[in-house]
Amino acid sequence: MQIALWAMAAESLADIHCYRCIYTWTPRRAPVRMCPRCKSRLWIVPKVRPIHVGTGLGIPEVLGLHRDRVLALAKRYGAKRVRVFGSVRRGEAN
Numbered sequence: 682m683q684i685a686l687w688a689m690a691a692e693s694l695a696d697i698h699c700y701r702c703i704y705t706w707t708p709r710r711a712p713v714r715m716c717p718r719c720k721s722r723l724w725i726v727p728k729v730r731p732i733h734v735g736t737g738l739g740i741p742e743v744l745g746l747h748r749d750r751v752l753a754l755a756k757r758y759g760a761k762r763v764r765v766f767g768s769v770r771r772g773e774a775n
């Protein structure tokens with residue numbers, strides 16, 4: 682009986698995941714105060730990484746003239762999601 686009640690309670694609580702360590706678990710009781718893996722009380726608050734805008738060259742300066750050629754090459758070879766990353770994305774290229 683005791684086990685059946687615990688199973689019913691566990692089924693009513695859906696799996697949740699921690700925003701800090703991406704651990705997923707089924708809570709045994711509500712409310713959930715901390716992540717059982719990393720012990721963070723901020724497990725429910727998403728981390729927001731601010732984008733630093735640098736003083737170097739950015740996407741328009743580096744890719745501006747070659748944008749059409751890059752997209753044409755991507756289309757020719759079947760690439761669908763072309764992205765810019767790293768120092769150019771941050772605007773710190775030199």
Ligand SMILES: [Zn+2]
Nearest residue numbers: 699702716719
């Ligand atoms: Zn965690």
